Amino acid sequence: MTGSPAAPSGTVGARVEVIGMSASYGRTRVLDNVRLTVEPGGWLAVIGPNGSGKSTLLRSILGFHAHDGLVRVDGAPTSGMPRRERARQLAYSPQRPVLPEAVSTRDYVALGRTPHRALLAPPRAVDRQVVEDVMERLGLDGMADRLLRTLSGGEQQRAVLARALAQQPRVLLLDEPTAALDLGHAQQVLDLVDRLRRQDGLTVLSSLHDLTLAGQYADRLALLSAGRVAVEGSPADVLTAAALQTHYGARAQVVTGPSGPVVLPIRAPG
């Protein structure tokens, strides 16, 4: 690693292990004994039909949702970790980020420095430097002083990503980072995440509903169905017409495209 200042110091890209994770909403069990491993610098995309537990899995890994089971980051269980220490390891972008009103893009990105500095003190020079570097890297330097709410959808998603990167985490957890974006902007954001992963060695764990994009960008897929990992493996192993029929109830054909499997929906006859 040749550290760009926005990259975390020391080793980046932690191994993430999820062992025997179960979680419920009330009496309804939404995760059932999930076991996953993401290698350092790997990108695991969790796919699965609506309601299969993708968001709950991410929130449970972060410790936001009550669960049984264990999460280990480079072997260290997160359950015993102080809150701020965990925030220096894992950064999170939710499916629908809350964008505060009347806050500039720079101030928003600077919130990512929270786990690195005293909460009562103003930002230090190093914090400001990391924020400037991250914004430049994500092409946000031209809109640092604009209000976050006035940015376009794609720019806002990049700002959320910048806030997560300003945390200098070892793992990025992204819940549907392309949910609100059109195809071109979705590709931009995924290219960006891929570049960060390759340059910094960051580990990425994301949920993605677009199966073709998931197969193109992630190196491993885990298909979650009714709270269990139904299939896990390389995109070609997981994205099969049979699996889509079984778990999504979808009629689809999977063909081999120029950059991985492509899922083609098939219209019902008649």
Next chain:
Amino acid sequence: MLGGTGLALALAVLAGVGVGAIPLAPGAVVATLLDRALDAVGVQVPGGLQGSDAAVLLQLRLPRVLLAALVGAGLAISGAAYQGVFRNPLADPYLLGAAAGAGLGATLVIAYAPVQSVGPVGIVPLAAFAGALVGVGCALALGTAAGGSHSATLLLAGVAVASFLAAGQTLIQQQNSEDLRAVYGWLLGQLGRAQWSDVGLVLPYLGVACVVLLLCGRALDVLAVGDDEARSLGVHPGRLRVIVLLAASLATASAVAVSGLIGFVGLIVPHIARRLVGGSHALVLPVSLLAGGAFLVLADLVARVVLAPAELPLGVVTAFIGAPFFAGLLWMGARRR
């Protein structure tokens, strides 16, 4: 901007102590205050007020103006804190039962208490202070027990507690209609009987509460991005919410104890502050503090001058000044967009 608001507060205080039946020149006022302040180190400042003018300043105007500044500052910073905690621009310091609790406490002692004061301290302020804290305490306890300090659950708990306490107050008023005037006089807010002892009474509580709130500004900025994201940044949203609400409620209870219920300051001043300095609580809280102080000093000045020697209820004045001013701000904001 912080400096500008501080200057506005200083000017408001000078106007507040200078204007009245006996006008006092600002230069002489400053000289008198400097003289008193530097007396301890043996420095004399010439040109100060003499005789009855000095007494008017030091015994009548100054405690009243300082009390107005403290109450306004406390209500405004509490309002900014409540709006931040609930991520709701319509939140105000009375939201969680502080007003209803204070109202019930004051009504109870006005109707039933056998004595008027405990030592030098009036019993109505004490009862209002205790009532406000009990009201917010019940709402927080109920809300956290029911929903783990989610903001919506807290709000609903506040609504339940406030309506229960308000019903209790109405019941007591019904049975003691001869006390209605005294209760309403108190409810509408006033600073007419302000003394140095009132300043001493609220200053410690307000001081502690305001320091806590000012320290929480940056944490509130983190909370503004949502509970999950705050957690992912290492902040405990539930704990922060309770700390901020307790501090804001302590400030509100102290303010209510000495001035009754003064509406509008806690709701509107934070909005004005946000228009001046943007959305960051690290700035909105201190600017609200200073602007709230200035606003209430000026409102109290209007309250005692317009119908002199009679006085308008302060709560009426804050609404009369505040509402058009805020409407103007909204209108200008809409045109700019």
